Amino acid sequence: MVRVTGNEASMVLVMGVTGSGKSRFVNLLRGGSVEEGDGLMSVTQECQIVRVKIGSELAYVVDTPGFDDTTRSDADIFEEITTFLATQYASGLALKGITFLHRITDVRMQGSTLSTMTMFKELCGDHALKSVVLLTTFWDKLSDKSIGARRQQELRQEFWLDMTAKGSQVRRFDGSRDMAEALVMRLVDRPPVVLQIQRDIMQQGKRLEDTGVGRKIATRLDRSLEEKDKELEDLEKQISKASKRRSSRDLKQLEERLGRKLTERERIYASRQKLKASLGPEINAKVEKQQKSSPIMDKIQFFASILGMTVSVTTNIVLPLLGVAF
Numbered sequence: 384m385v386r387v388t389g390n391e392a393s394m395v396l397v398m399g400v401t402g403s404g405k406s407r408f409v410n411l412l413r414g415g416s417v418e419e420g421d422g423l424m425s426v427t428q429e430c431q432i433v434r435v436k437i438g439s440e441l442a443y444v445v446d447t448p449g450f451d452d453t454t455r456s457d458a459d460i461f462e463e464i465t466t467f468l469a470t471q472y473a474s475g476l477a478l479k480g481i482t483f484l485h486r487i488t489d490v491r492m493q494g495s496t497l498s499t500m501t502m503f504k505e506l507c508g509d510h511a512l513k514s515v516v517l518l519t520t521f522w523d524k525l526s527d528k529s530i531g532a533r534r535q536q537e538l539r540q541e542f543w544l545d546m547t548a549k550g551s552q553v554r555r556f557d558g559s560r561d562m563a564e565a566l567v568m569r570l571v572d573r574p575p576v577v578l579q580i581q582r583d584i585m586q587q588g589k590r591l592e593d594t595g596v597g598r599k600i601a602t603r604l605d606r607s608l609e610e611k612d613k614e615l616e617d618l619e620k621q622i623s624k625a626s627k628r629r630s631s632r633d634l635k636q637l638e639e640r641l642g643r644k645l646t647e648r649e650r651i652y653a654s655r656q657k658l659k660a661s662l663g664p665e666i667n668a669k670v671e672k673q674q675k676s677s678p679i680m681d682k683i684q685f686f687a688s689i690l691g692m693t694v695s696v697t698t699n700i701v702l703p704l705l706g707v708a709f
């Protein structure tokens with residue numbers, strides 16, 4: 384752990400599937416900080432930090448991309464969030480808690496929502512669930528609030544039972560700035576928490592694929608690679624038959640399909656390779672280098688400058704008023 388001077392900086396993460404209201408939540412705390420989506424397409428593609436002052440307290444609230452991002456793969460998002468969290472840990476910044484947003488209007492728990500929830504739990508680890516607030520959003524869209532209350536009860540019993548048993552809180556979000564601030568304040572008052580993924584990556588030096596979430600994504604990618612290989616083998620057989628028949632039209636079509644499948648396979652393979660990385664040593668080296676070049680720095684500046692090195696690759700940080708007095 385490095386020694387960094389400056390004010391104690393508390394961080395609170397906002398997580399959840401795409402469209403659950405993460406960016407709106409952050410904008411309530413600080414108007415116009417991040418872009419909100421207008422449908423099911425993802426807008427927040429990188430982790431973004433917003434500096435929020437509530438009364439005399441200062442918090443850094445982080446808007447995160449959902450694991451169900453429509454434009455980036457799970458492996459990409461996982462790598463980015465993990466890089467962010469591991470760097471936060473290595474910079475000595477205190478993570479105080481996480482709000483996990485869920486639309487109360489969703490009639491059923493969809494596959495992507497369920498898998499995001501499962502990954503989220505693994506990322507945190509049981510011990511950190513005390514620092515989680517499960518926040519239901521979109522209550523204003525329900526004409527009958529009792530439907531929402533019933534749904535929230537079902538969520539508690541069917542999907543959140545293990546989390547609440549380990550200390551996660553469930554709250555109905557009324558969409559107000561006051562409530563957003565109160566939630567952040569409550570989390571800021573909590574003791575710092577080290578998530579399972581931070582333990583795995585920074586304390587145990589695990590590779591991404593050897594962590595709980597990484598293993599899940601890796602298994603899925605391995606399965607798709609096997610499927611793609613079977614499809615490719617099959618196509619090659621068809622191509623050889625078509626060439627024996629001298630059917631040039633079939634051959635052209637099949638070769639085009641083969642080209643597309645090969646590109647798909649390459650993409651999956653690249654994602655799979657990403658999971659082989661062990662981020663710990665790389666991040667520690669960056670922390671050390673940064674400390675040598677500018678040993679006295681505010682923790683958040685320190686953190687930002689480390690991630691700043693990888694700005695175009697993984698993380699775009701928005702620190703709108705860093706260093707500016709309120």
Ligand SMILES: Nc1nc2c(ncn2[C@@H]2O[C@H](COP(=O)(O)OP(=O)(O)O)[C@@H](O)[C@H]2O)c(=O)[nH]1
Nearest residue numbers: 401402403404405406407419420421520521522
């Ligand atoms: N009616 C209503 N709209 C919301 C609520 N939360 C978010 N939205 C809107 O739903 C869309 C998606 O929200 P956004 O915050 O971008 O979701 P994100 O993908 O989780 O960041 C945006 O147009 C938001 O303004 C809510 O509680 N009620």
Ligand SMILES: [Mg+2]
Nearest residue numbers: 405406426427
């Ligand atoms: Mg967003």
